[in-house]
Amino acid sequence: MTPIRLLALAAVGVALVFASVLMVDRQLDAHIHAAQAQRNHALLGTALAQIERTRGDELRLRASLLAADGASTAYIADALLVGATPGQAVDSASISDLLADRREQLGLDAVGVIDLAGRWVAGTRPWSDGGPTPLSHPLFVAARDGQKLATGLVREDQRLYLATIQPMVRAGTVDAYLYAASTLDEQFLQSLSALVPLELALLATSEPTRLLAQSTEHGDEHWKEAFAAHGTGGVGAPAKLASDGDRMTRLPLFGQADQALLLARALPTSGPQVFESAPLLLLAVLGSLAWLLALYAWWRWSLQPATLACDLLERAALGDFKLRAPGWPSGLRGRFAAAFDALMLRLGSR
Numbered sequence: 491m492t493p494i495r496l497l498a499l500a501a502v503g504v505a506l507v508f509a510s511v512l513m514v515d516r517q518l519d520a521h522i523h524a525a526q527a528q529r530n531h532a533l534l535g536t537a538l539a540q541i542e543r544t545r546g547d548e549l550r551l552r553a554s555l556l557a558a559d560g561a562s563t564a565y566i567a568d569a570l571l572v573g574a575t576p577g578q579a580v581d582s583a584s585i586s587d588l589l590a591d592r593r594e595q596l597g598l599d600a601v602g603v604i605d606l607a608g609r610w611v612a613g614t615r616p617w618s619d620g621g622p623t624p625l626s627h628p629l630f631v632a633a634r635d636g637q638k639l640a641t642g643l644v645r646e647d648q649r650l651y652l653a654t655i656q657p658m659v660r661a662g663t664v665d666a667y668l669y670a671a672s673t674l675d676e677q678f679l680q681s682l683s684a685l686v687p688l689e690l691a692l693l694a695t696s697e698p699t700r701l702l703a704q705s706t707e708h709g710d711e712h713w714k715e716a717f718a719a720h721g722t723g724g725v726g727a728p729a730k731l732a733s734d735g736d737r738m739t740r741l742p743l744f745g746q747a748d749q750a751l752l753l754a755r756a757l758p759t760s761g762p763q764v765f766e767s768a769p770l771l772l773l774a775v776l777g778s779l780a781w782l783l784a785l786y787a788w789w790r791w792s793l794q795p796a797t798l799a800c801d802l803l804e805r806a807a808l809g810d811f812k813l814r815a816p817g818w819p820s821g822l823r824g825r826f827a828a829a830f831d832a833l834m835l836r837l838g839s840r
Contacts (some may be wrong), residue, residue, distance in 0.1 A: 496785070496789060496793075499785065500781070500782055500785055503778075503781040503782075503785065504778040504781060504782070507774055507777040507778045507781055508774045508778065510777075511770050511771075511773055511774035511777065512774070514770065515770045518770075523756075527737060527756055530686055530687060530688055530754075530756075531688075531737070531739045531754065533685070533686050534682075534686045534688060534739060534741065534754050535741065537682055537685040537686050538682060538741055538752060541678070541681060541682055541685075542743075542744050545652055545672065545678070546641055546652065546744070548672075549598075549641070549652055549653075549654055549670065549671075549672045550639060550641060550654060552596045552597065552598055552670060553598075553639065553654040553656060553668065553670035554639070554656075555596055556592055556596055556598075556601065556668055556670055557656055557658060557668050559592065562588060562592060563658050563660060563665075563668075564660065565585075565588060566585055566588070566603055566658065566665070566666060567658065567660050567665040567666065569581050569584065569585055570603075570605060570611065570665060570666055571665075580611055580612070582611060582612035583612075585603055585611065585612040586612045586613065586614065589601045589602065589603070589612065589613060589614055590614050593614050596670075598670050598671065598672060599651065599671055599672050599673040600613065600614050600615045600651060600653075600669070600670070600671040600673075601613060601614055601668070601669060601670050601671070602614065602615070602617065602668075602669040603658075603666050603667070603668060603669070604617075604624055604630060604655065604666060604667040604668075604669060605666050605667075606664065606665075606666065606667075607625070608623055608624060608625030608626075608630055608634070609623050609625070610622065610623055610624060611666065613669065615646075617669075618646050618647065619644045619645050619646065624655075624669075627644070628642060629641075629642040629643075629644060629653060629655050630655050630667065632655075633655040633656055633657065633667055634657075634667070637657055637664070638656065638657070639654055639655070639656035640654065640655050640656070641653070641654050641744075642744070642746065642749075643674075643743065643744055643746050643749040643750055644671060645694055645696065645749065645750070647700075648700075648702065649673060649675070649702070650673070650674045650675075650692060650694060650702050650703075650743075650750055651671035651672060651673055651674065652671065652672050652674055652744060653669060653670065653671035653672075654669070654670050654671070655667050655668070655669050656668055674692060674702075674703070674743070674750075675692075675702070675703045676703045676704070676705065678692075678703070679691070679692065679703055679704065679705040680705060682705075682752075683705045686754070687757060688739075688754040688755065688756065688757065689704075689705060689706050689754065689755050689756065689757050690704065690705040690752065690753065690754050691703065691704040691705070691713050691752075691753040692704070692743065692750060692751075692752060692753075693713070693740075693750065693751045693752075693753055694749070694750050695747065695748060695749060695750060695751055696748065696749055696750075701713055702750070706757075713753060737755065737756070738753060738754065738755040739753070739754040739755070740752070740753055740754075741754070795818065795823050795826075798816065799815075799826055799830075802815060802830060803830075806830075806833075806834065806837075811834050811837045811838040812834070812838060813830075813834055814830075814831055814834065815827035815828075815830040815831055
């Protein structure tokens with residue numbers, strides 16, 4: 491075998507070793523990523539439920555503190571009573587100023603007052619979910635019919651709130667309804683992504699469908715399949731995306747899938763590496779070295795002696811009887827050396 495063929499055989503062997511280990515590396519990596527994705531999506535539901543419970547309890551506590559402020563509720567009730575007098579108007583500006591102070595003190599994002607007829611009286615932000623009044627909004631209906639604090643989602647065009655509406659009671663009589671809300675935005679997603687390493691987004695499912703927030707800096711195009719699929723089944727289970735084969739989970743936010751969904755997908759990677767596992771890379775190197783050593787041993791103990799023997803026989807055939815075989819040890823090479831030397835002595839003595 492020529493040196494070029496021997497080098498080619500060595501290169502092919504090394505390539506096969508690396509290709510085999512790389513294939514194993516890819517398979518292991520795929521299994522690890524699949525297991526990690528399954529774990530993350532299972533953890534997501536638990537983390538979301540915990541954060542929803544925490545945010546809900548915190549909001550209800552602050553809303554209760556607002557309702558328990560006797561001086562504020564008395565001022566609001568008196569202002570509404572004056573406004574109900576013929577020829578008089580509710581001093582909404584003063585109520586708004588009072589609510590603005592309470593909003594800042596309690597750490598709320600929006601507060602307001604709704605009268606018994608379901609009209610928006612005053613607040614730190616105007617009401618805009620479903621129209622200018624909350625009369626037919628499910629959250630107000632639940633608070634009015636149940637005569638107790640109700641919690642749900644309220645959406646403005648670009649904002650989503652976790653909100654409460656509760657009766658404002660004085661002397662056993664409901665005078666109005668107090669509205670308190672906390673924004674669900676990137677900060678909400680960041681607190682969730684700190685528990686689960688996934689890329690998250692908030693999708694408003696009520697018309698018009700809109701992406702409200704996301705945990706990473708991607709545009710709406712990054713979530714376009716979520717827009718297309720938000721009205722179909724599969725809420726709560728990971729669904730395979732058509733574009734990149736990744737899986738996306740859609741979970742109802744605070745149990746209201748008709749209002750908003752939490753979207754979750756794997757964080758984008760920087761691209762596949764040749765070897766993501768150092769032990770497997772070491773295995774490929776060791777396998778290649780073993781192949782090269784085996785090839786060298788084969789050449790050293792088989793190919794080289796056979797080539798040298800052929801050269802000796804060819805020279806002897808041309809009449810050079812003074813040749814002697816190398817001092818090979820016992821074995822096939824030793825037997826050949828002894829026989830060759832004896833043959834050369836016999837032929838040289840003639």
